[in-house]
Amino acid sequence: MPARYTATAITLHWLLALLLLGQFAFGLLVADIPRGTPARGLYINLHKSSGILIGLLILVRIGWRLTHRPPPLPASMPAWQRHAATLSHAMLYLCMAVLPLSGYLASNFSKHGIKFFNLVHWPPWGPDDKTWYALFNLTHHVAALVLALFVLLHLLALAKHMLIDRDGLLLRMWPPRSAHRNHPRSDHPLETR
Template identity: 40%
Template sequence: MQRYTIPAIVLHWLTALLIVSAFALGVTMVDIPGLTPTKLKYYSWHKWLGVTVLGLACLRILWRLTHAAPAYPGNMPGWQQKAAHALHGLLYLLIFAIPLSGYFYSLAAGVPVVYLGVVPLPVFIDADPELKAVLKQVHYAFNMLLLSAIALHLLAALKHHFIDKDGVLKRMLP
């Protein structure tokens, strides 16, 4: 069975780790009451993780455009191949949409994003309380959709490994 390239594997697992970290930090920070120094620090870290995920998503797309993914096993049904392709498309879409929705949510809240506390990112929109409320819901909905898509992705990988025993999961393991 053909494997993914080492850069593709590294980008996959690094992106996954950062997404899990950003999600956990997001859940933690919104539960902190009031506006405390810790909460502000967590918001900054969350944004930095989001910007990093967006950068890695760009690298992943560039890599993928120049390096084809390994073929699916010959005995994998066509509907499963189409479902896998669709799910991967959704995952890619969300790893762009979530950081962008968070970025614009922050801008609509009137809070600029300063990557790593050093690099101010462009401010494309003015503060807008109505847009802020919409973008907050969009950011949340995208995250819930990503959580569901990741769960499905993990379940499919485990099915291929333990039930089908077709090597699909091994293609992406370090």
């Protein structure tokens, strides 16, 4: 299987997979802290701050992806699987974009705004409006749920490729050195600008 992702795509993929997993768990933890307690303010602002930084990295990833074509899928893949892969990757990107954006918007329709790493206070630019806050908060919640579902689907599809089709798809997204050791002919990045 000669086609593989470039080092930039691989780095962005795995860095964001790790960061999103951590941020997701952090969000669930924060949502459990009772409203009105000092701990909630502290941790929710940390969640907002790390979320904004992750959001910037997501922007870099989407910008990079829009200017670089991924390697072609294995020729053996049927058309429906190609469509499913394209659609599910698009959904993953959509959730990645909507999560930080909806969190940021919700924060600006509440009186709290954002205390960036509890150091700098960014006051909200929107009104303290319960309806808009609830709408963006619901969007955040739904996007988190949809992301979890599509990551699960992503892993199931990968398991099928690795265990049933045995086409080594994971190696396309694996750092070149170890992939090279196992599959010496798979080390030629084919991504183009």
